[in-house]
Amino acid sequence: xxxxxxxxxxxLPSSLCAILRxxxxxxxxxxxxxxAGEPPAGASGxxxxxxxxxxxxxxxxxxxxxxxxxxxxxTLAQSRDGRLVPFLTDFSQGSLIxxxxxxxxxxxxxxxxxxxxxxxxxxxxxxPLENEGKxxxxxxxxxxxxxxxASRAERKPIADAITLLRLFDPVRAQRLAAVxxxxxxxxxxxxxxxxxLQESERDERVLRAITESMAIINLTSADQATRVAAAKTLxxxxxxxxxxxxxxxxxxxxxxxxxxxxxxxxxxxxxHATEQWQSVARGIGHVFSxxxxxxxxxxMALGLSIVFGLMGVxxxxxxxxxxxxxxxxxLTQEMFxxxxxxxxxxxxxxxxxxxxxxxxxxxxxxxxxxxxxxxVIRHLYGRPLETLLATFGVSFILIQSxxxxxxxxxxxxxxxxxxxxxxxxxxxxxxxxRMFIIVFxxxxxxxxxxxxTKTRLGLLLRATxxxxxxxxxxxxxxxxxxxxxxxxxxxxxxxxxxxxxLISNITPxxxxxxxxxxxxxxxxxxxxxxxxxxxxxxxxxxxxxTMEPWFGAVWxxxxxxxxxxxxxxxxxxxxxxxxxxxxxx
Amino acid sequence: MTEPTASPVTxxxxxxxxxxxxxxxxxxxxxxxKSSLWxxxxxxxxxxxxxxxxxxxxxxxxxxxxxxxCIALVALGLDLIWGYTGILSLCQMxxxxxxxxxxxxxxxxxxxxxxxxxxxxxxxxxxxxxxMTLPWFWQPFDSTWFSLAAVVLIPGLFAYxxxxxxxxxxxxxxxxxxxxQATTLAATQVFRLNDLQLCGTNGLTNFxxxxxxxxxxxxxxxxxxxxxxLALTLGFLACRWLVNSRAGRVLxxxxxxxxxxxxxxxxxxxxxxxAFAVAAVLGAVGGMLYTPQNGxxxxxxxxxxxxxxxxxxxxxxxxxxxxxAILGSLIFSFSYSWLSTKFADWWLIxxxxxxxxxxxxxxxxxxxxxxxxxxxxxxxxxxPTPEPTVKEATP
Numbered sequence: 009x010x011x012x013x014x015x016x017x018x019x020l021p022s023s024l025c026a027i028l029r030x031x032x033x034x035x036x037x038x039x040x041x042x043x044a045g046e047p048p049a050g051a052s053g054x055x056x057x058x059x060x061x062x063x064x065x066x067x068x069x070x071x072x073x074x075x076x077x078x079x080x081x082x083t084l085a086q087s088r089d090g091r092l093v094p095f096l097t098d099f100s101q102g103s104l105i106x107x108x109x110x111x112x113x114x115x116x117x118x119x120x121x122x123x124x125x126x127x128x129x130x131x132x133x134x135x136p137l138e139n140e141g142k143x144x145x146x147x148x149x150x151x152x153x154x155x156x157x158a159s160r161a162e163r164k165p166i167a168d169a170i171t172l173l174r175l176f177d178p179v180r181a182q183r184l185a186a187v188x189x190x191x192x193x194x195x196x197x198x199x200x201x202x203x204x205l206q207e208s209e210r211d212e213r214v215l216r217a218i219t220e221s222m223a224i225i226n227l228t229s230a231d232q233a234t235r236v237a238a239a240k241t242l243x244x245x246x247x248x249x250x251x252x253x254x255x256x257x258x259x260x261x262x263x264x265x266x267x268x269x270x271x272x273x274x275x276x277x278x279x280h281a282t283e284q285w286q287s288v289a290r291g292i293g294h295v296f297s298x299x300x301x302x303x304x305x306x307x308m309a310l311g312l313s314i315v316f317g318l319m320g321v322x323x324x325x326x327x328x329x330x331x332x333x334x335x336x337x338x339l340t341q342e343m344f345x346x347x348x349x350x351x352x353x354x355x356x357x358x359x360x361x362x363x364x365x366x367x368x369x370x371x372x373x374x375x376x377x378x379x380x381x382x383x384v385i386r387h388l389y390g391r392p393l394e395t396l397l398a399t400f401g402v403s404f405i406l407i408q409s410x411x412x413x414x415x416x417x418x419x420x421x422x423x424x425x426x427x428x429x430x431x432x433x434x435x436x437x438x439x440x441x442r443m444f445i446i447v448f449x450x451x452x453x454x455x456x457x458x459x460x461t462k463t464r465l466g467l468l469l470r471a472t473x474x475x476x477x478x479x480x481x482x483x484x485x486x487x488x489x490x491x492x493x494x495x496x497x498x499x500x501x502x503x504x505x506x507x508x509x510l511i512s513n514i515t516p517x518x519x520x521x522x523x524x525x526x527x528x529x530x531x532x533x534x535x536x537x538x539x540x541x542x543x544x545x546x547x548x549x550x551x552x553x554t555m556e557p558w559f560g561a562v563w564x565x566x567x568x569x570x571x572x573x574x575x576x577x578x579x580x581x582x583x584x585x586x587x588x589x590x591x592x593x
Numbered sequence: 594m595t596e597p598t599a600s601p602v603t604x605x606x607x608x609x610x611x612x613x614x615x616x617x618x619x620x621x622x623x624x625x626x627k628s629s630l631w632x633x634x635x636x637x638x639x640x641x642x643x644x645x646x647x648x649x650x651x652x653x654x655x656x657x658x659x660x661x662x663c664i665a666l667v668a669l670g671l672d673l674i675w676g677y678t679g680i681l682s683l684c685q686m687x688x689x690x691x692x693x694x695x696x697x698x699x700x701x702x703x704x705x706x707x708x709x710x711x712x713x714x715x716x717x718x719x720x721x722x723x724x725m726t727l728p729w730f731w732q733p734f735d736s737t738w739f740s741l742a743a744v745v746l747i748p749g750l751f752a753y754x755x756x757x758x759x760x761x762x763x764x765x766x767x768x769x770x771x772x773x774q775a776t777t778l779a780a781t782q783v784f785r786l787n788d789l790q791l792c793g794t795n796g797l798t799n800f801x802x803x804x805x806x807x808x809x810x811x812x813x814x815x816x817x818x819x820x821x822x823l824a825l826t827l828g829f830l831a832c833r834w835l836v837n838s839r840a841g842r843v844l845x846x847x848x849x850x851x852x853x854x855x856x857x858x859x860x861x862x863x864x865x866x867x868a869f870a871v872a873a874v875l876g877a878v879g880g881m882l883y884t885p886q887n888g889x890x891x892x893x894x895x896x897x898x899x900x901x902x903x904x905x906x907x908x909x910x911x912x913x914x915x916x917x918a919i920l921g922s923l924i925f926s927f928s929y930s931w932l933s934t935k936f937a938d939w940w941l942i943x944x945x946x947x948x949x950x951x952x953x954x955x956x957x958x959x960x961x962x963x964x965x966x967x968x969x970x971x972x973x974x975x976x977p978t979p980e981p982t983v984k985e986a987t988p
Contacts, residue, residue: 316767322767322770322771384949384953387953388952388953392766392767393675393679393681393766393767393770394952394956396681396767396770397904397905397908397948397952398948398949398952398953400901400945400948401944401945401946401947401948401949401952402945402948402949403945404941404942404944404945404948405941405942405945405946405949406945407941408938408939408940408941408942408945409942412938524771524774524775524778524897527771527774527775528771528775530771531768531771531772560786561782562779562782562783562785562786563783565778565779565782566779566782566783569772569775569776569779572772572775573758573759573772576759576762576764576768576772577758577761577762
């Protein structure tokens with residue numbers, strides 16, 4: 009196993025080394041998982057006991073003989089059936105009921121005519137029991153006589169059994185949590201339980217957690233070799249859970265003692281490997297969130313760039329279109345909340361509010377854009393600086409109006425299907441909402457590309473951009489194209505705002521935060537160039553967002569600005585400059 | 594007093610019979626235009642200080658006027674670069690703040706000191722409590738002459754270098770505006786950092802004396818006010834001399850057709866860079882005088898909106914006219930302090946509407962409207978000239 013000998017690998021860049029480690033480890037683990045997945049033939053106790061024998065053992069808990077009860081608890085603990093967790097909890101809390109031969113639990117009571125009534129449940133399935141066609145319940149007095157509870161001496165074995173059985177929970181997430189908890193609480197019993205689970209477990213992540221937890225427990229083993237092996241395993245797993253433990257452990261070790269020295273070396277290696285991996289994981293996380301913010305920037309820059317290319321207009325209120333899109337999303341959510349609350353829509357409908365919010369934000373922001381073009385911008389045609397100032401005024405008006413109407417800070421709830429994330433490697437989680445934003449922006453950009461290159465509107469748009477007079481004399485209604493394009497650009501900004509609500513708060517001045525960056529994208533990408541906007545947007549978005557954690561947000565921005573200014577020295581008209589006659593237009 | 598016809602004005606040609614009643618109005622208009630500058634100078638240099646002396650206005654109001662005059666200097670600079678040269682710079686308040694910081698550092702060094710000669714303002718925001726030494730870049734600001742030189746040189750050289758880099762690579766029009774806006778935004782954020790040892794968001798404050806005069810004293814405030822009047826007057830005269838000179842004609846030519854000028858053998862880069870640096874120095878001098886009158890200078894003065902306000906001032910007064918820049922800035926400053934306290938919620942909406950209104954309806958501002966009025970009066974009161982000289986409208 010090359011991972012156990014990091015020396016040859018460490019000649020590579022250390023981050024690469026850490027990545028390799030994880031890849032190798034996950035391969036090894038998945039192979040181990042496959043092997044463990046095969047039912048071990050002939051292994052005794054691997055197959056869980058049948059429900060009937062289980063129920064018989066459970067019934068023995070009501071036996072008068074303490075030795076028999078003890079044996080029953082031990083048997084149940086070995087049964088590997090997660091359903092026994094609530095049963096044993098009920099038993100230790102005194103809710104086990106035996107009516108004649110029927111075993112039941114009655115943890116829940118309810119009030120009937122002022123008296124407490126206990127409903128009987130099946131001990132395994134926890135389905136309500138029935139008696140003569142009605143749900144079977146006992147009064148408090150009846151229940152008192154028939155109840156069995158664990159004695160003080162039995163509580164500890166039962167608690168241990170519960171810990172062990174939790175590991176066999178049928179729900180994966182519960183099992184994973186139990187495995188992690190087992191590692192944290194330690195002890196021989198957990199180790200045995202984990203070993204038992206390892207044999208039957210098929211899920212890779214749970215298997216990894218099992219190995220990790222076992223190694224954590226083994227760190228405190230009495231055997232020196234086991235301890236060293238455990239530390240080594242944790243290093244191979246780059247376990248962030250174990251990092252503090254190992255750091256603490258390393259502090260207690262004495263370099264001069266021969267026994268400790270070997271362990272200390274392994275610990276140091278493990279700490280190094282884990283920290284290395286954590287910084288790699290953080291880096292990947294930053295780049296990922298950089299890409300997601302960069303893709304929002306691309307949408308913003310796209311709208312700006314098309315409008316600027318077509319009309320020579322810098323729309324300072326473009327950021328406010330984003331803000332309007334975000335508020336449209338918020339309003340859609342509120343409408344859905346109201347509708348679900350009033351019973352107009354079923355509860356599940358709330359989950360899809362976001363899909364409705366997307367067209368809403370486009371329509372609202374596009375509508376405001378259309379109005380703005382009609383009311384202000386078309387009167388300033390051919391005067392770019394004046395337009396810049398007028399739209400600046402418009403942005404003041406929009407920000408303050410929204411603030412007066414809605415107040416300062418709003419947020420939307422991400423729908424359930426956008427919560428959580430995808431853990432592609434240990435500690436590297438790609439949140440679903442950011443993944444959604446990236447995909448969403450990619451779809452919109454593709455749509456825009458098709459719109460511009462394949463449709464009639466796109467053709468007219470390109471014609472007007474290239475030569476307005478000629479297009480006009482050929483019968484293109486350039487004013488209408490202007491209006492439509494402006495609305496389109498605003499609509500895209502609205503969509504960007506809608507997407508941004510998934511990862512940030514909604515404030516009246518949220519557009520101001522992205523507008524300067526989007527302008528930088530337009531400047532660097534060249535005006536009116538789709539490809540330029542995309543490349544510069546993703547590039548600058550990733551550049552700043554990736555620089556931020558290392559240099560701080562401020563220096564990241566300064567660096568970006570400096571980069572753009574220097575870039576313009578080299579390519580004054582952006583990445584994709586207009587050529588020929590268009591160049592000086 | 595005549596100014597170069599920098600602003601495109603199209604005379605109204607009216608062929609109706611002259612009206613004798615309007616003739617006197619036209620004369621009055623001419624007289625008012627001619628005397629306006631002397632009147633303004635008289636009001637600011639004599640009437641306001643004298644009415645303070647007579648107890649009509651208090652020292653706070655006088656101090657406020659002084660600060661408005663400093664802002665007017667920034668507007669004057671912007672008018673030079675935008676109104677005459679056609680380059681919309683959105684970072685004039687950055688130069689103002691740089692000048693203000695140079696002065697502020699000097700004032701802080703002369704104010705109460707803590708520990709090892711650390712100015713109070715720096716001491717309170719520093720994370721180092723013990724064993725802190727004065728950062729090297731603070732030390733020279735102890736000298737008055739160095740500080741005064743820094744006020745001019747730091748913003749001036751920065752603007753010169755920045756302008757040279759930008760204009761050399763032909764960054765023009767809205768591109769330049771956007772980059773300057775990004776620059777002032779970045780500068781705000783940099784100055785807000787505590788690590789920079791420029792007092793972070795708190796800004797420079799705790800000033801006590803200026804050249805040995807206590808700042809609390811009313812007499813010092815009057816002195817600073819008169820200094821501001823003097824600075825604005827000199828700035829105005831210098832700008833007027835500049836725009837009337839040959840170089841000024843080149844600046845207007847750059848605005849109207851840069852390519853043509855280049856083809857004629859001129860180097861627009863040098864002129865643009867020069868104008869940009871002069872505008873920056875004007876702003877910095879404004880900042881220098883503003884800081885002691887305001888008692889504090891913070892990085893928030895560099896916020897992009899602040900520079901946009903300056904643009905609004907010049908647009909309101911009338912760009913391409915130096916009087917317009919000053920007039921606009923004074924009107925703006927007064928209405929700002931009045932409206933933003935009286936209608937705090939509506940202030941931004943009023944301001945935004947003003948922007949849209951001025952640009953859509955009064956593209957050449959108040960001075961332009963005044964000139965139109967004069968031309969209209971003259972045209973109506975005189976028999977129509979056979980061939981009216983219509984100047985070519987410029988973009």
